[in-house]
Amino acid sequence: MRGLLLAAACSLIAPGKPCEVCHPAETAAYRKTGMGRSIRPAEEAPPPGSVTHSFSGARFRLRGGRQRVEWKGLDADYEVAWWMGSGRHATGAIVRLGPHLAQSPVTWYSARAAWDMAPGYERHPIPDFNRVLTAECLACHTNAGGDRLEPIGCERCHGGAAAHEASPSRQNIVNPARLPERERAAVCEQCHLSGEIRVRNPGVAWTAFQPGRPLEDFWTVFLAQGGGFKVVSHAEQLARSPCASRSGGRLWCGSCHSPHRSVDQRAVCRSCHVQDHEGSAGDCAACHMPKRKSWDSGHAAFTDHRIRRAAEDEPPDGRSIRDLAAWRQPGGALAIRNLGIARILAGERDRNLDLIEQGYRILTRWPGDPARDAEVSAAIGFALTLKGRHGEAERLLRRAVELEPGNGSYRLKLATAWRNAGESRAAAQVLNEAIAADPWNEPAYHFLAGIEGSPALARYVRLHPRGFAAREALRRVRPER
Known part of the structure; x- marks a missing residue:
């Protein structure tokens, strides 16, 4: 009877918002998280300000939903369509460029409470509003679809909810915490493991990932063998940390991060390390997971998830790829196909003829x-x-x-x-x-x-x-x- 009542309640809700009927506390908490605020309307603008780009001399004036730039006698005004990013670390404007969406060259950095150049624009000679957002970008920042962008929704982690709405049951909805280790990790890795290059399997869209299945069923993530600390490398760092490797699969992203409730991260550490610093009331992460600059983050600092015994100073050393390796290999001939494409794409981006030649030779062995x-x-x-x-x-x-x-x-x-x-x-x-x-x-x-x-x-x-x-x-x- 309870299931029938829940199904009836869900059927009365406007499309796209059925989850809050049965899970009001979870959805309310989720809307306050970074993912629940991954895209925000133009009205939710950061404080007004201005910034001068020292490299090009361009001057930006930011006020509400409008951004003005002046450079070498030229000027332009843009209207903000949306803000991308929750603002926990940073948030940047999205503007319309004909039928496309483009990124503003400036970003609001919350920790510094200041405007500055967006990542990749620091030494750009012409800071224009022409960096078009790709389907890959939008897939991890929005519930992309149609003309109206919305924040990442429940189904991104819990899978399609149609069957669950019709007949609510634990058996017809994905709970990431109950998945096998590889499939559980894939839920977070779909966006928090960018690697150097991601290669989709044939015919797969960036929005195709289905929670409960391995990531390599959709695309292969390739990591650099050599290179610096990156923003979107948390999943890789955690998986390779001593704590995760010795936990027998118990330590995962959800151990410290929950979109539905607050987690005492210090208690997570002390569940295994209570004897290491007995009586200490300190912040474990401050020493073992410090904030670091990453070579691709611009002006923000991000948490180092390698959980090392002692913090070590290491400057962001930029992109320096010696080779590429798959995070997890797909089956059969896809391993050959995707590796060959990845090396050619990386070589094209970095103007590395050796990588391009390697990729070409690999693809000549592909049986397709x-x-x-x-x-x-x-x-x-x-x-x-x-x-x-x-x-x-x-x-x-x-x-x-x-x-x-x-x-x-x-x-x-x-x-x-x-x-x-x-x-x-x-x-x-x-x-x-x-x-x-x-x-x-x-x-x-x-x-x-x-x-x-x-x-x-x-x-x-x-x-x-x-x-x-x-x-x-x-x-x-x-x-x-």
């Missing part, structure tokens, strides 16, 4: 058909472009575009293959196709300007007159005679 896999076609095609095998590269990259026509980066790679082959007209045609598919594909205009000159940049400036990068490039390009 590249013509059926857009990511493989694009990766091999990019590697062949660098080898000067332009005909083969063009065929593979054209196939990647056919398989995923909405992927603008594939079109840019195809244009690169044509240009490197000396076929500027063909490259320009591909770039114009890219612009037709997405008129806000700014890199395509810059690329096209290298072939056709200033008219390409003028086209984008007419579309987006606030954009600094295109306006500055147009000022530098000699007008066509």
Whole structure:
């Protein structure tokens, strides 16, 4: 009878908010957490302020839901659409860029109560509002879908709730704490283990993860063998800590972090280490899990989850990849496919020809058909472009575009293959196709300007007159005679 009453109550609730009917305390507590506030409306703005970017000289003025930037005689105003980040550490503005969402170059840092440059913009010569948020970004910061962004919801950790709403039972909802160790860890790792490169399995979207299944059923996370302390590496650090490795699977993220209630983290430590500092009333984490700067965090400090015996000073040493290794291997030929793609992507990002060559050789051993896999076609095609095998590269990259026509980066790679082959007209045609598919594909205009000159940049400036990068490039390009 109780189950029927709960099901009836759930059926009366507006879509998207059924959980609070039966679990009001849990949902109320969750809304106060970082995940429950991962996206906030424009009205919830940080305090007003201003900041000058010392590297470029740009000056930003921030007030409520508006941000103004002035640089080298240019100026632009942007309206904030949402704020990304709960504000516990930081929060940054999201603005609209045509049909896309883009990140503001400045961020509010809560611990310092100050505005400063967003991660990656510290030494950027043109601090523009043109860093488009990808599906991968949005998947971990929002319940992405439609025009309205919402904070991360209950189903992200508990799985689909339709069956549970219809007939509430512990058997038809996921409780992460009751999952086997690997599947339990995957619930947190879906967002708190970014690694250096993440490679999706064929046909998988970034929103496809299902709690209760291993992460490698959806994508493979590759870690750097060499490199510094990162923001989103907590899961890796904890799993490799002495405490976790000796706990027999008992110590996991949920031991100290709960989205539904406060946890006495010191009590968690003393459950095993009561004799180590008997009588001590100190903060265990302050010594063994100190706050550290990470090379990719900008101006914020984050908790070191390695739980080491003694804190050691170590400066953030930046990205220095010697090799990549999978956090957990997928089965069968996916291990070959994903590793090859990962090394080529990392090599492309870091301009590391050795990694690209390694990735290419790995993919030549993959037993699948590249013509059926857009990511493989694009990766091999990019590697062949660098080898000067332009005909083969063009065929593979054209196939990647056919398989995923909405992927603008594939079109840019195809244009690169044509240009490197000396076929500027063909490259320009591909770039114009890219612009037709997405008129806000700014890199395509810059690329096209290298072939056709200033008219390409003028086209984008007419579309987006606030954009600094295109306006500055147009000022530098000699007008066509």
